[in-house]
Amino acid sequence: MTESNGALRGDGHMPDWEKRFRAPRVGLPRWAEDAPDRSLFTSNATGTFEVYAWDRATGGLRQATDRPNGTTGGILTPDGEWIWWFSDTDGDEFGVWMRQPFHGGPDEPAAPGLEPSYPGGLALGRDGTAVIGRSTDKAGSSVHVVRPGAAPVEIYRHEQSADVAGLSHDGTLIAIEHTEHGDAMHSAIRVVRTDGTTVAELDDTRGGTEELGLSAMGFAPVAGDTRLLVGHQRRGRWEPMLWDAATGTETALDIDLPGDLEADWYPDGSALLVEHSHHARSELWRYDLADGALTRLDTPAGTVSGALPRPDGTVEFLWSSAEKPPVVRSTAGHVVLEPPAGADGVSHAPDSVPVEDIWVEGPGGRIHALVQKPAGEGPFPTVFDIHGGPTWHDSDAFVAGPAAWVDHGFAVVRVNYRGSTGYGRAWTDALKHRVGLIELEDIGAVREWAVASGLADPERLVLAGGSWGGYLTLLGLGTQPDAWALGLAAVPVADYVTAYHDEMEALKALDRTLLGGTPEEVPERFTASSPLTYVDAVRAPVYISAGMNDPRCPIRQIENYVRRLEERGHPHEVYRYDAGHGSLVVEERIKQLRLEIAFAERHLGRPSPARDRG
Incomplete structure (x- = not known):
């Protein structure tokens, strides 16, 4: 029997659910454009997610960062000589870019003269130039060009959100995704020179009855080529096209696949690697630009969580399914990179269901x-594990949390409610004005199916989630009080008005888009969508976990909600931890899930767990 407190059993056996968290894993290696033998990846091998350097020519691996609360998102310069990484404080996402030599050496400020900020994209040029996007709560978004030995030069600023989205191969053109029109869900693209003067603008939010979004996917990897690969929504889904910023020419790409499409360039610019996402699964295709030939690559059923084409024409991709743990594969048929040895003796993650x-x-x-x-046989106690975002979707991918609940005897249901990506533009864009309430209508419909089908025990239904999923959990407990026996909310929005005033600027812009204005302009919408409005109607016990340094779902608005629960004498528990919007420390993640499982078992009783599969 699996121990719910996560401790080793008397026979020294570690539960499978903990092994899935502790097992060493690696992210997709990303290599230097002009030095493809030099790569970076993230791994949890030390128990904390950090950035690693990998020299493919020698096989050498080196841990590049080492911080108590972890690091992600390292980037290599095109020549592979320098590693850039973002240094924040305990997960608050506010900091500066640092750099270190690829083969090791002291860290140093990568862009002296730029004050700490939230990151807003980064592009590194072949001549040592860096294009840095940043934002602050007071000054909005800005873009800066940093050349070796020179002070940063600001070339763009706007109160609305914007990000650096690409730099041309020769370093003369910069792509900026911006929302100057005020709709944070639908970006436009501006291509500028390094002095900030505009070359071209592509904006699908103008002149139509519906606003459509654009996404810059990268300039052509060829010297002198001014084409930009652009994602668009003109036919009701995400798909790629080519846009020549110098001439304004748009080239549609006829890719006859039913789902959403993302794309990347092959290194010689002759073809595109297309990731096709449909009904919570994804696969890879090659699209040849010369003749439009579309060829499916050998990818197993499940989810591709990132893919890159190599100079030799092969493709490396990170794959998993709900049953099988993640692995970095190559279309050449081999595993690309085995994880470094783990710190606690766990060698692999056990399968799930x-x-x-x-x-x-x-x-x-x-x-x-x-x-x-x-x-x-059901009915089972059932966890409705609600995804965050909200513009995201659950997929057939390996996730340790749901697998742990299954090991403890719970069924798990994950709903891709309106607002989720992957089901067409109309489904995603349905989430406006009645924010939160729309998603809960869909979750409620699936809940009714789960009970009627015999899957779920109606007396032991758990509403759970993190971030936007945590928000929907608290809102659902208040607006559907008879439907749920328990609520588990991680890093949630709990008091929407206070959250708006305290959160990072980019999320203020998103909230204005979703709700149609600020709390002062549309107070009735913020009130209708705030969990705090319905806190007195909550009947189910509530468990809340919160990061003390969270810039996305700040702590003050959570404390406001907790105070109201306390005033009512309502059964609840709160766990506060020293990190931001979640944790990169494996033991912290295990601790949080262990506390949630224990809370559920105290209030709902302990179901018969499944046998370990390791």
Whole structure:
């Protein structure tokens, strides 16, 4: 029997659910454009996610960063000589770029003269130039060009959100995604020279009855080529096209696949690597630009969480499924990189159970949900594990949290509610003005199916989630008080008005888009969408975890909600930890889930857990 407190059993056996967290894993290696033998990846091998340097020519691996609360997002200069990484304070996402030599050496400020900020994109040129996007709560978004030995030069500033999205191969053109029009869900693209003067603008938010978004996917990897690969929504989904910033020529790409499409250039610019996402699964295709030939690459059923084409024409990709742990594969047929040895003796993550697809008719159309369940016959105590974002979606990918609940005898349901990506533009854009309430209508429809089908025990239904999922958890407990027996909310929005005033500027812009204005301009919408409005109606016990340094769901608004629970004498527990919007420390992640499971078992009783699979 698996121990719910996570301790080793008397026979020294570690539960499978903890092994899935502790097992060493690696992210997709990203290499220097002009030195493809030099790569960076992230790994949790030390127990904390950090950046590693990998010299493919020698096989040498080196841990490049080492910080108590972890590091992600290292970037290599095109020549592979320098590693850039972002240094914040305990997960608050506010800091500066640092750099160190690829083969090791002291860290140093990468852009002296730039004050700490939130990151807003980074592009590194072949001549040592860096283009740095940044934002602050008071000054909005800005873009700076930093040349070796010179002071940073600001070339762009606006009160609305903007990000650096690419630098041309010769370093003369910069792509900026911006939302100057005020709709943070639908970006426009401006291409500028390094002095900030405009070359071209592509904006699908103008002149139509609906606003459409654009995404810059990268300039052509060829000297003198001014084409930019652009994602657009003109036909009701995300798909790529080519846009020549110098001439204004747009080239549509006829890719006959049903789902959303993302793309990247092959290194010689002759073809595109297309990632096709459809109904919570993804696959890879090669699209040849000369003749439009579309060829499927050998990718197993499941989810590709990133892919890059190598100079030899092969593709490396990070793959997993709900049943099988992640691995970095190559289309040449081999595993690309084995994780470094783990710190606690766990060598691999045990398998979990596969997901089942269900479709439920809802008030806004058919809703797709993924279900995992333990062995035996239902009805089971059931966790509705709600994804964050909200513009995100759950997929057939390996996730240690849901697998842990299954090991403890719970069924797990994950709902891709309206607002989720992957089901067309209309589904994603349905999330406006009645924020939170729309998603909960879809979750409610799936809940009714789960009970009626015999999957879920109606007396032991748990609403749970992190970030936007934590927000929907608290809102659902208050607006659907008879539906849920328990709530587990991690880093949630709890008091929408206070959250708006305290959160980072980019999220203020998103909230203005979702709700149609500020709390002062549309107070009734913020009130209707705030969990704090309904806190007195909550009946189920509530568990909340919160990062003390979280810039996305700040602590003060969570404390406001908790205070109201305390005033009512309502059963609840709060766990506060010293990090930001989640943790990069493996033991901290395990601790948080252990506390959630224990809270659920105290209030709902302990179901019969599944047998370990390791």
